[in-house]
Amino acid sequence: MSNVAEQVKKIVVEHLGVEADKVVESASFIDDLGADSLDTVELVMAFEEAFGVEIPDDAAETIQSVGDAVKFIESKQG
Amino acid sequence: MFNLEGKSALVTGATGGIGEAIARALHAQGATVTLSGTREAKLEALASDLGDRVHIKAANLSDRESVDALVPAAEEMMGGLDILVNNAGITRDNIFMRMKDEEWDQVLEVNLSATFRICRAAIKGMMKRRQGRIIGITSVVGVTGNAGQVNYSAAKAGMIGMSKSLAQEVASRKITVNTIAPGFISTAMTDELNEKQRESILGNVPAGRLGTADEIAGAAVYLASDEAAYVTGQTLHVNGGMAMI
Numbered sequence: 577m578s579n580v581a582e583q584v585k586k587i588v589v590e591h592l593g594v595e596a597d598k599v600v601e602s603a604s605f606i607d608d609l610g611a612d613s614l615d616t617v618e619l620v621m622a623f624e625e626a627f628g629v630e631i632p633d634d635a636a637e638t639i640q641s642v643g644d645a646v647k648f649i650e651s652k653q654g
Numbered sequence: 655m656f657n658l659e660g661k662s663a664l665v666t667g668a669t670g671g672i673g674e675a676i677a678r679a680l681h682a683q684g685a686t687v688t689l690s691g692t693r694e695a696k697l698e699a700l701a702s703d704l705g706d707r708v709h710i711k712a713a714n715l716s717d718r719e720s721v722d723a724l725v726p727a728a729e730e731m732m733g734g735l736d737i738l739v740n741n742a743g744i745t746r747d748n749i750f751m752r753m754k755d756e757e758w759d760q761v762l763e764v765n766l767s768a769t770f771r772i773c774r775a776a777i778k779g780m781m782k783r784r785q786g787r788i789i790g791i792t793s794v795v796g797v798t799g800n801a802g803q804v805n806y807s808a809a810k811a812g813m814i815g816m817s818k819s820l821a822q823e824v825a826s827r828k829i830t831v832n833t834i835a836p837g838f839i840s841t842a843m844t845d846e847l848n849e850k851q852r853e854s855i856l857g858n859v860p861a862g863r864l865g866t867a868d869e870i871a872g873a874a875v876y877l878a879s880d881e882a883a884y885v886t887g888q889t890l891h892v893n894g895g896m897a898m899i
């Protein structure tokens with residue numbers, strides 16, 4: 577797992593209070609990890625802070641899963 | 655009780671009668687305040703009167719860029735924002751059949767759309783900090799209606815609906831969203847009334863007098879306090895009994 581993926585996973589575990597082994601790349605925040613829509617907004621804010629990237633609203637809406645988040649952040653860090 | 659030391663507050667319309675009283679009251683309870691309005695000289699005068707723990711940021715709420723710059727500026731000056739008081743408001747009264755598009759648009763823009771945008775800017779930081787108080791100054795006529803004020807009462811009713819919905823969205827993050835609905839309060843806004851209007855209004859106020867800006871400020875201090883943590887989505891009517899809702 578990449579460094580970004582590790583860190584994303586850690587943030588998701590902390591924020592949603594879910595078990596680490598459930599936080600796989602394909603896991604959807606809402607459908608698989610029990611997040612509500614407000615949680616997803618907060619996750620995006622946490623990613624922005626942790627990685628120092630800005631995630632505009634239209635991009636934030638496409639980030640539905642752990643993998644989406646990792647991909648987006650890696651593309652920004654290029 | 656009602657200690658606001660260490661809290662940061664932004665008050666819009668702080669150059670007006672009610673806004674100044676609210677800003678003074680929050681400050682007196684220990685809060686750091688950012689005063690906003692369009693009249694810079696008035697803002698500066700009030701700030702120098704209050705002394706320390708005061709910042710000013712002028713903003714014209716009918717200009718969207720200026721609206722969007724307000725909360726970030728307040729957060730930067732105070733290091734955060736715990737208490738937001740959306741108090742600025744205007745009237746453009748006319749009977750419905752003569753109401754112009756501009757009169758409708760201006761009132762909705764300043765009283766409702768600016769409130770929405772300011773709340774949206776403030777909520778992010780409040781969510782992060784897991785605390786926040788949003789207080790909107792609406793009006794009794796937002797609930798009862800008032801002939802000659804379709805635009806104003808629509809905007810004020812809109813504030814109430816918006817507050818209730820937002821309150822539901824963010825309650826789990828320890829943020830409360832409430833409104834205060836003043837009745838007739840003695841300020842520049844009500845000084846415009848003539849003697850006859852004043853008498854007919856007082857005929858409908860069981861308390862038999864206009865309210866004071868300080869009586870609105872007291873309600874704001876309460877809603878801003880830790881003691882009011884379990885009060886959200888409510889409208890606190892401060893109107894001398896003119897409408898019991």
Ligand SMILES: NC(=O)c1ccc[n+]([C@@H]2O[C@H](COP(=O)([O-])OP(=O)(O)OC[C@H]3O[C@@H](n4cnc5c(N)ncnc54)[C@H](OP(=O)(O)O)[C@@H]3O)[C@@H](O)[C@H]2O)c1
Nearest residue numbers: 667669670671672691692693714715742743793839841843
């Ligand atoms: N007085 C009452 O009986 C009464 C009753 C019910 C509700 N209210 C509500 O209470 C609030 C305060 O009213 P008030 O009686 O204190 O009235 P006020 O003395 O006329 O004050 C109005 C305030 O709103 C600000 N404002 C107006 N247009 C603005 C704009 N485009 N951009 C930025 N700020 C603007 C003014 O700032 P500048 O002058 O610096 O532009 C002023 O500080 C209002 O929302 C009003 O609807 C009042």
